[in-house]
Amino acid sequence: MKRFEGLEKLTGRTLFIDDLPLENCLWGATVRSPAARGTIRQVRVPNHLEGSGLVLVDHRDLPGPNVVSLITDDWPILAAETVRHRYEPVMLVAAESRAAARRAAAQIEVVVDPLPAALDFRQTPTAEQIQVGDDNVLKQLKIERGEVDEALAAAPIVVEGEYETGAQEHVYLEPQGMAAWLDGEVVVVHGSLQCPYYVESALTRALDLPAERVRVIQAATGGGFGGKEDFPSIVAIHAALLAIKAQRPIKLIYDRGEDMAATTKRHPAWIRHRTGLSEEGQILAHDIEVVLDGGAYVTLSPVVLSRGMIHAAGPYACDHVRIRGRAMMTNSVPFGAFRGFGAPQTLFAIERHMDVIAKQIGVDPVKLRRLNLLTDGQATATGQVIDDGTDRQQVLSRALDLSRFTYKRSQHTAFNAEHAYLRRGIGLACFFHGAGFTGSGERAMKSLLHVAGLADGRVEVLSASTEIGQGTTTIFTQIAADQLRLDPEQILIAQPDTWRVPDNGPTVASRTTMVVGRLIERACDNLRERVGLDAAATGTELQAALVAWHEEHPDEELLGSARYQQPPGIEWDDETYRGDAYSAYGWATYVAEVEVDLRTYTARVIDFVAVQEIGKVLNETLARGQIQGGVVQGIGWALLEECRWQEGGMANHQLTNYIIPTSDDVPSIRVAFLENPYPHGGQGAKGIGELPLDGPAPAIFNAVAAATGVDPRVLPLVPERLMELIEQ
Amino acid sequence: MIEVTFTLNGSPTTVQVDDTERLLDTLRDRLALPGTKEGCGEGECGSCTVYVDGLPANACLIPTFQVKGRGVETVESLDPARLAPLHESGATQCGACTPGVALTALWILDQPELLKTHSLRELMAGNLCRCTGYNGIIEGIRKGLTEQAAREGRD
Amino acid sequence: MAIHQPSTLSEACALLATHNRGSDRDLAPSPLVPIAGGTDLYTHWPQRPDEHAKSYLDLSGIEELRAVRWRNDSLTLGALVTYWRLIQDRTCWSALPMLVQAARQVGAVQIQTRGTWAGNIANASPAADGVPVMMAYDAVVELVSSEGREEIPLADFYQGYKQMRMRPDQLIRSIRIPRRSFLFQRFEKVGSRNAQAITKVGVAIARSGAGWRVVANSVAPTVCRCPTIEALLDDKVTVRGPDDLATALSQDIAPIDDIRSTARYRRRVLARLLYFALRESCSAFE
Numbered sequence A: 001m002k003r004f005e006g007l008e009k010l011t012g013r014t015l016f017i018d019d020l021p022l023e024n025c026l027w028g029a030t031v032r033s034p035a036a037r038g039t040i041r042q043v044r045v046p047n048h049l050e051g052s053g054l055v056l057v058d059h060r061d062l063p064g065p066n067v068v069s070l071i072t073d074d075w076p077i078l079a080a081e082t083v084r085h086r087y088e089p090v091m092l093v094a095a096e097s098r099a100a101a102r103r104a105a106a107q108i109e110v111v112v113d114p115l116p117a118a119l120d121f122r123q124t125p126t127a128e129q130i131q132v133g134d135d136n137v138l139k140q141l142k143i144e145r146g147e148v149d150e151a152l153a154a155a156p157i158v159v160e161g162e163y164e165t166g167a168q169e170h171v172y173l174e175p176q177g178m179a180a181w182l183d184g185e186v187v188v189v190h191g192s193l194q195c196p197y198y199v200e201s202a203l204t205r206a207l208d209l210p211a212e213r214v215r216v217i218q219a220a221t222g223g224g225f226g227g228k229e230d231f232p233s234i235v236a237i238h239a240a241l242l243a244i245k246a247q248r249p250i251k252l253i254y255d256r257g258e259d260m261a262a263t264t265k266r267h268p269a270w271i272r273h274r275t276g277l278s279e280e281g282q283i284l285a286h287d288i289e290v291v292l293d294g295g296a297y298v299t300l301s302p303v304v305l306s307r308g309m310i311h312a313a314g315p316y317a318c319d320h321v322r323i324r325g326r327a328m329m330t331n332s333v334p335f336g337a338f339r340g341f342g343a344p345q346t347l348f349a350i351e352r353h354m355d356v357i358a359k360q361i362g363v364d365p366v367k368l369r370r371l372n373l374l375t376d377g378q379a380t381a382t383g384q385v386i387d388d389g390t391d392r393q394q395v396l397s398r399a400l401d402l403s404r405f406t407y408k409r410s411q412h413t414a415f416n417a418e419h420a421y422l423r424r425g426i427g428l429a430c431f432f433h434g435a436g437f438t439g440s441g442e443r444a445m446k447s448l449l450h451v452a453g454l455a456d457g458r459v460e461v462l463s464a465s466t467e468i469g470q471g472t473t474t475i476f477t478q479i480a481a482d483q484l485r486l487d488p489e490q491i492l493i494a495q496p497d498t499w500r501v502p503d504n505g506p507t508v509a510s511r512t513t514m515v516v517g518r519l520i521e522r523a524c525d526n527l528r529e530r531v532g533l534d535a536a537a538t539g540t541e542l543q544a545a546l547v548a549w550h551e552e553h554p555d556e557e558l559l560g561s562a563r564y565q566q567p568p569g570i571e572w573d574d575e576t577y578r579g580d581a582y583s584a585y586g587w588a589t590y591v592a593e594v595e596v597d598l599r600t601y602t603a604r605v606i607d608f609v610a611v612q613e614i615g616k617v618l619n620e621t622l623a624r625g626q627i628q629g630g631v632v633q634g635i636g637w638a639l640l641e642e643c644r645w646q647e648g649g650m651a652n653h654q655l656t657n658y659i660i661p662t663s664d665d666v667p668s669i670r671v672a673f674l675e676n677p678y679p680h681g682g683q684g685a686k687g688i689g690e691l692p693l694d695g696p697a698p699a700i701f702n703a704v705a706a707a708t709g710v711d712p713r714v715l716p717l718v719p720e721r722l723m724e725l726i727e728q
Numbered sequence B: 001m002i003e004v005t006f007t008l009n010g011s012p013t014t015v016q017v018d019d020t021e022r023l024l025d026t027l028r029d030r031l032a033l034p035g036t037k038e039g040c041g042e043g044e045c046g047s048c049t050v051y052v053d054g055l056p057a058n059a060c061l062i063p064t065f066q067v068k069g070r071g072v073e074t075v076e077s078l079d080p081a082r083l084a085p086l087h088e089s090g091a092t093q094c095g096a097c098t099p100g101v102a103l104t105a106l107w108i109l110d111q112p113e114l115l116k117t118h119s120l121r122e123l124m125a126g127n128l129c130r131c132t133g134y135n136g137i138i139e140g141i142r143k144g145l146t147e148q149a150a151r152e153g154r155d
Numbered sequence C: 001m002a003i004h005q006p007s008t009l010s011e012a013c014a015l016l017a018t019h020n021r022g023s024d025r026d027l028a029p030s031p032l033v034p035i036a037g038g039t040d041l042y043t044h045w046p047q048r049p050d051e052h053a054k055s056y057l058d059l060s061g062i063e064e065l066r067a068v069r070w071r072n073d074s075l076t077l078g079a080l081v082t083y084w085r086l087i088q089d090r091t092c093w094s095a096l097p098m099l100v101q102a103a104r105q106v107g108a109v110q111i112q113t114r115g116t117w118a119g120n121i122a123n124a125s126p127a128a129d130g131v132p133v134m135m136a137y138d139a140v141v142e143l144v145s146s147e148g149r150e151e152i153p154l155a156d157f158y159q160g161y162k163q164m165r166m167r168p169d170q171l172i173r174s175i176r177i178p179r180r181s182f183l184f185q186r187f188e189k190v191g192s193r194n195a196q197a198i199t200k201v202g203v204a205i206a207r208s209g210a211g212w213r214v215v216a217n218s219v220a221p222t223v224c225r226c227p228t229i230e231a232l233l234d235d236k237v238t239v240r241g242p243d244d245l246a247t248a249l250s251q252d253i254a255p256i257d258d259i260r261s262t263a264r265y266r267r268r269v270l271a272r273l274l275y276f277a278l279r280e281s282c283s284a285f286e
């Protein structure tokens, strides 16, 4: 099936929130902190702005508590007495035009008495820098299995390594934006977002309104990558506050510069490995420390830390594992959800570390991985016994074949000996990614989904899962049509609207196709039962039954429903961090071939192979597109994308200075799938969305190491950094 | 305010605009053509691509007064049938970059001789896409070129 | 504030004479800002409201400025000639290939179709890519005003960061580039990616009967010739590796650390680009 809304997008008919007319609206803008940390002495509104019809909102206008509801109640909607990061919102303005609002916001001055800021998450904060607890630690976790210290002491070889990754900006092509208005007693918010129910709960709390008086509707959303998971809540609250104060509809649309400066990003990380090995290279013990920069507020850092730690030991068997992690508070913009959720950071570290080990003990990197890859019956770091029937060795072999790994390696040796200044190398990374929420998350969520049988015989899927480019609409149509034996034309997918669709959880964690897709199948079955048909019924029979039902029950709603059921045999203990962290994993091996120019110290990816096992592939074009897009984001993160910090704020918050790949910076990404249908996922699928972010960086770093002989450990590997390594 | 007359998607158009207004804002806010998107406002992303006298250009960098007497075409003028190969190849995901991508892609399809000197990847480099990784876009154009060549061969 | 849209050069000069003349430009009521392709002037437009209130002189309606004129001994580019126009010119590919190479590396197609060579000169960015190749080709800038015309070699045009030998009432009318036969020519641009990249360090090298020209960008307050390197080449001094060029280079350039790169990187990479390029054509390079 072709992308459902593809032609509409190609012809420019898809309307994003900034494209939608909003009658009689005012334009919002945000006044932000100029300082990383301090006490707000004054907010200076110039005289000519007072009484000019401008609408102003600050923390005193809040009807409810001054918190953006997420995990911890520390993130203010509008800073009151103190600010904790540069670009923190302090005041809102609304004016008759976008330009007037922008101008007014620029003229309002926030005067801050500075306090000592904590800007480096790797350093122990000084007493004056402490702002959270007595150590600025936002969250601390530990995974432990076996006797690590004894195993390390007994191991014939111990290899240590430290690795670092930088922040990454999402650069969804459509910046954040919300519209808000009052419909009688009801506050309606319409905008660019991933998770309507997150926004709803943040709004009801902030506005102190019951759920019936808040309605959240998703507009077409131009990319998210996690950036529209946490942050839209604050934009939505801001827009709603202005609408309430002004009693007029509000549009609050960020421009690129504001979006890059003020919104969340991928957590920077520092990771240390101590690995005990046998002479042959078998991993005997892991001692891993993970430190994340959480930024100014908690947002989703605990969950990012947890996912990062669960993936930190890689897809390898080992009986003695200790992983300690913490997320540190710093005075930079809060770091938040970003595709991969901590796993790209820790998988970068372990997969680069595997090559460091290979070199140090003189074992081939492929062999080292073959020796240690999990086989069915063996357990992960959390003690989860893997038994899914996937041939992980085969995933690796396929990637080696497709990339002609061994042949390339010998070719490169000859090439590098010949060429004056070009050096080629090839590198790989083996990894895995847990699909769905961590641990008991899905069970706690209790997702609910409906499919409605309509009077004209069509069927509408009522789900809160959003289309943000990843293909939800197409996949859901396909699943419902297949399940009910209907033509896809007969399926409607409701636009997520909290007044129309039930809460089947957020569109995150690669869970939509696998978890929600399965709910659609079950809700379809339930719909069929409700009209007295069994699974053998044809689509024609079903449609006739729907029409007949409605004739008998005029004005009534006919819903098939399904609520999440945990697959059997899943056990997780949140206290000890032991057990089945995810109900399913995707498995992958990625291979990168690079060329380094020793004149300019620039590394360029010249070939890329991505092989993965993700259960059943439901739609080849969409699945391939997810992988290719993720890989290119990963290439950007590895080689180009660097947030340049200045007083905790991003100095290069422009697309001309924050460098994402163009079409001319990346090769064609070659993708292959191995399919091992997962019985509890929609049509046998496992999650796919985040996996491709995990592999590119380590594969590329390993390739650069192979090409040049240097040992790169800090990401991104921009030419200035590679120069220092080569010149050492 | 100044008055600017030009040809828009084939029709003569006159519009009153602020003196230094950008073509991007004129199209979106005054002429109800929201297909042209603003992804950056700095000429980097190409979401605001339009044709001016047949050449792709970024509407965020063009003062509307400069299109006086010229021909401007926006995504709304494109023939959907010609976009089918892009659709089939997965050239769009979230759709934010897509109108710009569609314009540049069809411009290339209109003059395949460009490929004697340029690669598709070089020609598409002014359209940033954060979703597709570019494969779907490049394959879509290639497919369009092949189909077009086959059609021309038949005629 | 006003928009002026002359259709002839003399009209344009007359407007500039009225608005932009006087010993102290700032005293003029509203000096006119010439605008060609707008690719420098209009970036981040909504965030720069002060610019909205200025008066503009739109050059785009002056047809005579669009001409590309090939003569036996020179190429003359009217001030409205765009990068794309030259990329489409097959004569340029063979006669003055560095112009095409530089043009193809300016931004991407959407910038190349609007951006002009004259705008690149008048914007006076040290990172400009059109300027080094034109300078290496010994281009001459032709300025006009209501008082007459004047020619200035591009190599003498810049006096400091964003300082030019051009009065506010003058316009660039054209750029004349001599046609020579070249023994060697090479343009190297290093940006932070392959397209849509501002140059971190770049160099244009040309060798003709007129001698060596080595012009670097992004390594000094202006695009600049490297006379010490040129002399070293003319004198056929033996060079054993990139490091041998460092001393000479340090007399020619003054790179800085900024948001895009570091002085150290710029220095090193320029030396290496020069070394590996020149090794192909100079026997003195080992």
Ligand SMILES: Cc1cc2nc3c(=O)[nH]c(=O)nc-3n(C[C@H](O)[C@H](O)[C@H](O)COP(=O)(O)OP(=O)(O)OC[C@H]3O[C@@H](n4cnc5c(N)ncnc54)[C@H](O)[C@@H]3O)c2cc1C
Residues within 6 Å of the ligand: B042, B043, B044, B061, C033, C034, C035, C036, C037, C038, C039, C040, C041, C042, C043, C059, C079, C105, C106, C107, C108, C111, C114, C115, C116, C117, C118, C119, C120, C121, C122, C123, C127, C128, C129, C130, C170, C171, C172, C173, C196, C197, C198, C199
């Ligand atoms: C996304 C993007 C990428 C870019 N990439 C590059 C790049 O890779 N390399 C590069 O060199 N540049 C790059 N640029 C900068 C720009 O495109 C070039 O400098 C271009 O040549 C400017 O020409 P223009 O006609 O658009 O100038 P305008 O913006 O119209 O004018 C620039 C300046 O020149 C003055 N001016 C213009 N014409 C005349 C004249 N005839 N007489 C007197 N003054 C005049 C104007 O008053 C103004 O001060 C990029 C710009 C953008 C937005």
Ligand code: FES
Residues within 6 Å of the ligand: B037, B038, B039, B040, B041, B042, B043, B044, B045, B046, B047, B048, B049, B058, B059, B060, B061
């Ligand atoms: S909005 Fe014009 S190039 Fe990005």
Ligand code: FES
Residues within 6 Å of the ligand: A173, A222, A223, A469, B091, B092, B093, B094, B095, B096, B097, B098, B128, B129, B130, B131, B132
């Ligand atoms: S499809 Fe989302 S940015 Fe290109």
